[in-house]
Amino acid sequence: MARVVVDVMLKPEILDPQGQAVQRALPRLGFEGISDVRQGKRFELEVEGPVDGSALARIRELAETFLANTVIEDFTVKVRETDGTERTVAGSDVPSEGAPA
């Protein structure tokens, strides 16, 4: 069973009140030296079958149409390798490997 991760973050130009609230709380809690915090969502998908080009193309479409609101959010699709690292394969600003030409 393969795991694919979709990260969804507000676009840099969109205000992030949640992240700002965290960032402003940090000095009060004794944590200095963090100049910005952005808060977003992380989806971990368990994929049945092989994570090949067509599966990734479908997941990219799923992320674009359903998990992210691409008017205000960017998304990144990553495949979790067996050693635990995550390899970016698609996203708002990454050409999709598995997209039909």
Next chain:
Amino acid sequence: MARVVVDVMLKPEILDPQGQAVQRALPRLGFEGISDVRQGKRFELEVEGPVDGSALARIRELAETFLANTVIEDFTVKVRETDGTERTVAGSDVPSEGAPA
């Protein structure tokens, strides 16, 4: 300016109604073959100064005490490298590189 990422996910044994709602919606939307979805939070921190052992130890403490509720959530601290990959450096189940011995 270095970027450090903290991922916070519900522990595997904790029910995730948000993720379940997403997973159940997928077949209706035409996406088959996703057997499980977990939804969590992603924090992107801009760190002033070098991301060395002591900075990472502070960020690990921050994640553990403030960003995650470690009763029900696991967290992972990652450093974003210049090539965009993210290297796990600490987390609920990773010994901290920068922790005092």
